[in-house]
Amino acid sequence: MAGKNRKKRTAGFVFPLPVAGILMVLVVLLLLYVWLDARVQALGTRIKTMEQQQAEIQKRYDTELWKWETLKSPSGIEKMLAKYKIVMVWPAEINIVRLPAPDSAVELAPRMEGQMAHLSRSPRFVAND
Amino acid sequence: MIERKHKYRLIISAVIMVLALIGLSARLVFLHLGPYTERRVQINELRRLERDLNVARGKILDRNGNILALDLVQKEICADPVVVHSNHQAQAVALSLGNILQIDSATIMARLNSPASRFVYLIGYGRYVDDEQASEIIRMKFPGVFLNDVMVRSYPRGASMCHVLGYVNLEREGSAGIEQRWDRYLQGVTGLLISELDGQRRELYDRRTLEIKPRKGADVTLTIDQYVQYIVERALESAVSEHQAAAAWAIVECVRTGEILAMANWPGYDANQFRTTVPDVMRNRCVANLYEPGSTFKIAVVAAALNEQVVTSSQVFDCERGTWFYRGRPLRDYHPYDKLSVADVIKKSSNIGAAKIALLLGDAPFFRYLKAFGIGEMTGIELPGEEAGILHPVSKWQPISATRIAIGHEVAVTALQMLGVICAIANDGMLMKPYIVQRVTGSDGHVLFEQKPVVVSRPIRPETAAEMKRLLTRVTEEDGTGRRARVEGYTVGGKTGTAQKPIPGGYSDVLNMASFTGFIPAEDPQLAIIVVLDEPKNVRTGGAVAAPVFKEIAEQSVRYLDIPPAGNDNFASHASGVGSRGM
Numbered sequence: 075m076a077g078k079n080r081k082k083r084t085a086g087f088v089f090p091l092p093v094a095g096i097l098m099v100l101v102v103l104l105l106l107y108v109w110l111d112a113r114v115q116a117l118g119t120r121i122k123t124m125e126q127q128q129a130e131i132q133k134r135y136d137t138e139l140w141k142w143e144t145l146k147s148p149s150g151i152e153k154m155l156a157k158y159k160i161v162m163v164w165p166a167e168i169n170i171v172r173l174p175a176p177d178s179a180v181e182l183a184p185r186m187e188g189q190m191a192h193l194s195r196s197p198r199f200v201a202n203d
Numbered sequence: 204m205i206e207r208k209h210k211y212r213l214i215i216s217a218v219i220m221v222l223a224l225i226g227l228s229a230r231l232v233f234l235h236l237g238p239y240t241e242r243r244v245q246i247n248e249l250r251r252l253e254r255d256l257n258v259a260r261g262k263i264l265d266r267n268g269n270i271l272a273l274d275l276v277q278k279e280i281c282a283d284p285v286v287v288h289s290n291h292q293a294q295a296v297a298l299s300l301g302n303i304l305q306i307d308s309a310t311i312m313a314r315l316n317s318p319a320s321r322f323v324y325l326i327g328y329g330r331y332v333d334d335e336q337a338s339e340i341i342r343m344k345f346p347g348v349f350l351n352d353v354m355v356r357s358y359p360r361g362a363s364m365c366h367v368l369g370y371v372n373l374e375r376e377g378s379a380g381i382e383q384r385w386d387r388y389l390q391g392v393t394g395l396l397i398s399e400l401d402g403q404r405r406e407l408y409d410r411r412t413l414e415i416k417p418r419k420g421a422d423v424t425l426t427i428d429q430y431v432q433y434i435v436e437r438a439l440e441s442a443v444s445e446h447q448a449a450a451a452w453a454i455v456e457c458v459r460t461g462e463i464l465a466m467a468n469w470p471g472y473d474a475n476q477f478r479t480t481v482p483d484v485m486r487n488r489c490v491a492n493l494y495e496p497g498s499t500f501k502i503a504v505v506a507a508a509l510n511e512q513v514v515t516s517s518q519v520f521d522c523e524r525g526t527w528f529y530r531g532r533p534l535r536d537y538h539p540y541d542k543l544s545v546a547d548v549i550k551k552s553s554n555i556g557a558a559k560i561a562l563l564l565g566d567a568p569f570f571r572y573l574k575a576f577g578i579g580e581m582t583g584i585e586l587p588g589e590e591a592g593i594l595h596p597v598s599k600w601q602p603i604s605a606t607r608i609a610i611g612h613e614v615a616v617t618a619l620q621m622l623g624v625i626c627a628i629a630n631d632g633m634l635m636k637p638y639i640v641q642r643v644t645g646s647d648g649h650v651l652f653e654q655k656p657v658v659v660s661r662p663i664r665p666e667t668a669a670e671m672k673r674l675l676t677r678v679t680e681e682d683g684t685g686r687r688a689r690v691e692g693y694t695v696g697g698k699t700g701t702a703q704k705p706i707p708g709g710y711s712d713v714l715n716m717a718s719f720t721g722f723i724p725a726e727d728p729q730l731a732i733i734v735v736l737d738e739p740k741n742v743r744t745g746g747a748v749a750a751p752v753f754k755e756i757a758e759q760s761v762r763y764l765d766i767p768p769a770g771n772d773n774f775a776s777h778a779s780g781v782g783s784r785g786m
Binding site: 111114115117118119120121123133136137139140143144146147148149163165167185 | 259269270271273274275276334358359361363406407408409428429433547692759761762767768
């Protein structure tokens with residue numbers, strides 16, 4: 075009866091390869107989980123910081139808006155005018171030149187064409203058409 | 204020997220470690236699974252974060268997009284008296300804060316002297332510190348003193364438009380004006396955040412289990428033009444100061460559309476300081492104050508009589524030389540007249556003439572016309588507290604009622620109703636619904652509500668309206684009662700009113716309401732304006748007191764809105780163009 079081959083027998087306990095593989099996978103998964111968790115934490119912190127920044131910017135924007143609206147209110151403008159001793163008055167009705175509305179301008183068009191024709195005869199007139 | 208000794212030590216250490224771990228694990232298991240439910244709940248509650256995500260109210264804007272009301276984050280200064288006292292800092296806190304905030308340190312000390320309390324407002328609830336003061340307080344680093352951020356409604360224009368805008372109370376609810384009536388749209392929807400906290404009470408983002416984003420309130424755009432409003436407010440203020448009136452109010456309306464361009468009251472109040480304001484001052488008298496209109500009401504009876512063709516403008520009435528007894532009761536004119544045509548009854552504002560026209564018209568038709576002009580009914584403007592006015596049904600009229608109603612007594616109206624009557628005449632007989640809110644826009648830009656011009660009724664024919672416009676233009680002629688309302692270069696139509704105020708047992712001889720209501724330019728009316736002064740002193744007639752205010756408002760408004768003297772079809776057809784000029 076032939077005995078076992080002593081050369082092939084390994085000395086001591088040998089960790090089974092499949093178990094080692096599973097353990098490796100578990101360790102990798104664990105590390106991945108830890109990494110993902112840390113990443114989520116970091117992103118969360120960043121999001122929170124940005125949320126705070128956004129709130130802060132919004133707050134500053136609203137405050138500036140308020141100041142601007144106060145400045146450009148009629149009373150604010152009057153205060154500024156008084157501060158810099160600027161006196162402004164509305165023009166008298168007689169000083170206002172009213173231009174015809176666009177519809178009336180269309181009515182005037184033929185007359186304008188006549189003027190254009192007259193001007194085009196002049197050697198110094200260049201029409202852009 | 205040495206090796207064995209080390210071996211024992213190692214074993215004992217290992218055993219101790221294992222026992223300690225077993226002990227801790229057992230404790231952990233007991234805490235998690237054992238009979239400590241209450242404690243577990245307490246711990247979970249401590250870690251749990253449930254917070255409402257507050258949101259800004261929508262803005263209120265004028266017709267050109269100028270912001271009239273917005274939310275601002277303000278800082279209120281708070282303290283934990285227990286912490287302050289345990290650090291022996293109460294005196295120092297009171298003195299330093301007193302210096303920074305320019306208030307009596309004793310007040311702060313008194314607030315800190317509540318050792319049982321863990322939270323006090325150091326300068327009072329609803330009072331805030333500005334940015335500079337806040338940074339100084341932070342720099343001081345007082346233990347137990349901290350700043351709280353709170354959202355506060357703010358009105359950049361202070362007292363301007365206060366009666367229209369209203370205010371928001373400390374519970375963030377709209378409590379007057381547009382803020383109250385449009386609260387549903389302005390408020391927005393509060394969000395919710397459910398999460399967990401770490402040991403330092405910081406939120407753990409990855410433990411957020413629920414986050415409902417807040418929805419900002421909708422923006423409300425008014426038909427008001429801030430510059431026209433400013434013109435009106437300034438004119439009222441100077442009139443009140445000149446005539447020492449108890450109050451004054453005025454409205455500017457776009458004749459063709461019913462848009463309110465300005466609505467002002469005096470006295471006003473700063474909406475940012477609403478807590479220190481007397482409630483009576485907060486009342487928007489333009490819609491909530493009833494008064495007997497006096498002679499301005501004559502336009503209604505004359506318009507009705509002309510429309511019913513019971514009189515013509517040239518028909519002459521005997522004005523009884525100033526005193527006429529009807530059914531045993533005297534009726535007097537301010538100035539005695541002999542004979543006046545219907546046109547002159549309006550121009551000279553004869554009470555007797557108007558009363559006789561009303562009698563010719565008859566009670567029932569008179570009542571019907573008044574109803575058609577909107578008297579005794581709310582206009583439906585989008586403001587709270589509007590009064591319907593008083594117009595009794597014909598069945599309750601006395602035999603002399605028509606003669607008194609014709610001259611604006613025994614009837615009570617709001618300024619807005621009275622303005623409606625003149626607007627209907629100026630607008631070819633069409634009564635428009637007055638409106639002050641142009642549109643409501645959601646935070647996502649969607650238009651949630653938009654108001655368009657609405658014709659309520661047509662009490663008189665266009666021909667009658669044209670005739671009335673002509674008659675009312677005569678009022679501002681050199682010998683008319685409203686000559687002080689004339690605007691250079693323009694034709695103005697209108698009517699003066701001076702009404703004695705009712706007192707218990709009759710009418711006061713010294714207290715009265717002076718008013719003027721009119722439109723400009725008369726050829727093609729664009730703006731209608733009403734001015735009312737309550738209890739002016741010395742000079743008391745509408746022609747002397749209210750007409751100059753009308754002139755001041757009209758003169759500047761037509762210039763600002765660029766309304767040409769003879770009217771402008773283009774302007775009329777593009778009603779939304781009224782006041783489109785920005786500042």
